[in-house]
Amino acid sequence: MSPPQDPPCDVAAAAVVVSPPDPKSHHGGGGDEDVGRPAQPPSAAVPANNPRRPVETETSYYVLMPVHELDGGAGGSGDRPPPKKRPATSGSCSGAVDDDSSPPSLPPKKRKVAVDYRVDSFGGSGSRNRETPPAVTRHGGGGGAPAGSTAMDPALANELRRREIKFGKRKVTAEAALTAPITTKLPPREKLMHDGIRAAAAAAATPRLLPPPAMNGQLHNDIVDNLSAELRERLDALGATAPRYVCTKSLKRSDVDLNQNRLLISCKQGEVFNCPITHLFTGEETIIVNKNPDETKETKKKKKKKRRKNNDDDEEEEPGLKVKKKKNKNEEKERPGLKVTMLDHGGDTYATTCRYLTSNGGYRFIGEWGKFLRNNGLAVCVNKGEEWTRSVHVKLLEFRSRRLPQADKSGHPDGALGFVVLHGDDSDSDDGEDDPCKGKAPPPANAKKNKKKKSNSKEHVNATSSSAAASASVAVERVTRSVEQEADDEDERIQRAVNGMLKLHDEGSQGEQQALLASKEEAEAKRAARRYGSQVIKKLGRGGGESGHLKPRDEGMGSVVVAHVK
DNA sequence: CCTGTCAGGGTTAGCCAACA
């Protein structure tokens, strides 16, 4: 659960991908996080006569190209609307994160973290101004800007330049027809590619004080811009800093249960420092939030023992109980937990307390969380037999204000920490699209199916993404003949793949990593080709010397080209 | 190389106890 990286979105690695018909058309392949994402069971997906796929859409062609080239044309553009979100088909709780990650047909009872750690995916929007950067940084190459920041890594640049797409035997004319328009655009694309490279370098070199211009940054802007007037007024009144996106939490039943009155945001054990919330806290706040976790355990054990003793002989314990009560009172005064003010969409204020619970491995917000639920119509009283069938997520945006309680104790010049909590039905949300981490979230109902899907998704991802070098910032254009719905899914996947590529690159485009990826991807692509009757036409950037009648639309666009031959 | 199985780990739901 490494913090998402903010990709330089201006440049695109280009990949011409003729996707195999189905197997991957439904799974959420994509970013590295998505590799494991469950997808449609191969059995259902592979058949060419898949009922879910229109006959004429068997072959889809994907072209990854610089985002600025995506105007009009094949339906992609830099400002194209965020990929449509797949509607949650099941009544089960599926968070925003879960949504896109999980296939519609898979309503798992329990799912992995629904917390959307897009924090950094907003171009670090969530963290860019943070005092405490995430433990995992994107700067694999060391200090300063990430690789290709101030200047593109020469090796990468060379790699990109010598990339060529080579098409082997192609009996399908349709591809040629598709590629035709592509080739016609070659000159501008080359230029754009260079522009893109420069843009990537510039973007990387630029301190991320602003959200990146595209993708997640756009999403971030959307979130912030869509704050209600009341909320804005409230923030102004508090003299709050600009809200920054933290994460998205898909509300589970336990989160909306009024009897529990708490919101749990779990953090993977051992990776608490990767949790976006963790980095919101100053040192002082961290101490408060995590106050004496060990003591609590010890006291608990003691309590347990005492309980047992109580069970054994109640009479003797009475004095002890009194003592305990007194101690508890003292503990109450010292009760750990950070006072956190929450604001809802309407600007209403809720005083909550945030604590990190080692037992649950996550942050628990208590206090007026129940009030929030009631005011926002999210409350469920399980005792009354109510069921939580909605799929609602909440977005957390952090801000600070000196006018909040305990601002002085925060240890932060901007004051105490507060959260803007925006909720919405997942069906309305589009957040999943950009979530690089959502891949982790979706647990399929069937693990076996999952695996198969997983493998498919891997193939797809690898097929669409190739060398890590190519991952140097991307945008995706899809040229497809498939139906819109299908296209949307594909779009999502490619977007995720791109994100994954970006992430890989950000993690530090190490040679080993590249080599590993390259070999893996090539193998996966070949496998996919065999399985789906496609042709692995050429793996870009591998030797690159073979002849081919098709030149890459953009130099430096690394990819595995898989042509599905109908 | 592919597939199936197993073990480990993470997340969530449910429950209970203590306290105000």
Next chain:
DNA sequence: TGTTGGCTAACCCTGACAGG
């Protein structure tokens, strides 16, 4: 009675490993 703190079991995913 409602709130809060905490534990634990169940579920499910993921990775590793072995067999075909």
